[in-house]
Amino acid sequence: MDKDFLIYVICIGLIILLLAVIFVLVKIYKTQNISPPLQEKIEGGNVSVFFDTSNNVTVIAYAKDKYGIGRALENPQCLNAPYSPEKLGETIRSSMALYKKGLPCNSGELMKKLDFKDWKDFSKNRRSISIYYKQGVGIVFNTTTRTSDGAYRFNMNTYDITLPETVENKDLGNMILRLLARCRA
Incomplete structure (x- = not known):
């Protein structure tokens, strides 16, 4: 046993x-x-991404007001260099989502938050890329050139490039950094 x-x-x-x-x-x-957590699709939004001479980033989100006019939102986001493409893409994605709930502000309020006296002062020596969502197209990128009055104009009459709304943050950030060479301050 x-x-x-x-x-x-x-x-x-x-x-x-x-x-x-x-x-x-x-x-x-x-x-x-x-697998990494799925990132939310970008289903709307409009941002301008500004790069100073040290490649620090300021992202200004826009939304339409009650009259359908695009207005800057009150909460610009900033990134100090160095930053990863992933972090840049994440900042763009979160800024684009603000169109749903952000509060518009006038130019004076925005410049006060950014600590500049006016738009011309803010835009001096900054390159800019415009990014927006267009239904049926995806995420649209337009490179720009700064004009003497401090405004920006698109470099092309069409899109520089488009990406699908499911783009990952790293790819979004890398695309912005690639297109930056086409921008003029």
């Missing part, structure tokens, strides 16, 4: 050990195959 009991204990021990090994292997497999 003692011999049978010993075999029984050894068999139970081997089964427990086998189950533990299987559990660890499954856990390792699952942790290696975790």
